Amino acid sequence: MTPVDAANQVLGQFWDLCLPVDPIAIAGGLGIKVYYSNDLKELSGFYDDEEKEILIHPNESSQRQRFSIAHELGHCVLGHGTSPRKKHSPAEFKERAANIFAASLLMPAITVRTLVEQRGMMFSELCRTFDVSEQAMAIRLSELGIIWVNPKRLEMHCLLRQTIRRQ
Numbered sequence: 001m002t003p004v005d006a007a008n009q010v011l012g013q014f015w016d017l018c019l020p021v022d023p024i025a026i027a028g029g030l031g032i033k034v035y036y037s038n039d040l041k042e043l044s045g046f047y048d049d050e051e052k053e054i055l056i057h058p059n060e061s062s063q064r065q066r067f068s069i070a071h072e073l074g075h076c077v078l079g080h081g082t083s084p085r086k087k088h089s090p091a092e093f094k095e096r097a098a099n100i101f102a103a104s105l106l107m108p109a110i111t112v113r114t115l116v117e118q119r120g121m122m123f124s125e126l127c128r129t130f131d132v133s134e135q136a137m138a139i140r141l142s143e144l145g146i147i148w149v150n151p152k153r154l155e156m157h158c159l160l161r162q163t164i165r166r167q
């Protein structure tokens, strides 16, 4: 199963359709406990497959924590087993898959499309509504092929173009 399909399946089972998506509630649905740990050093999160628990760094922003929980849930759902204790390159296959899962879980495609294309929601409001960082939302919008053009927000426009160029 692709990370996108896996995220959609989990949303179908455990999402209450409220925004922002609550990754801790979804973890609960999957039988995974989420704890804060001061022990993670340079890691943002860690998934322990034997204990069925996710450990999260308490000192990062709440948006970062939400993304980390969703990312670690990706490792769980995609059957990656216990996370490695050291930081891996973001280019590594499992890391990419977990990031795609996390973005698909926190920013469900149909919901993002509806809010942008039918309700004309602005970028800053999208970030607030989904409670994600600007970077995460910009990457998601480019993944979904939504080109965000707003002359009043040149900075975001530039960020999006950079994101698109990188892919």
Ligand SMILES: [Zn+2]
Residues within 6 Å of the ligand: 071, 075, 083, 094, 095, 098
């Ligand atoms: Zn990871």
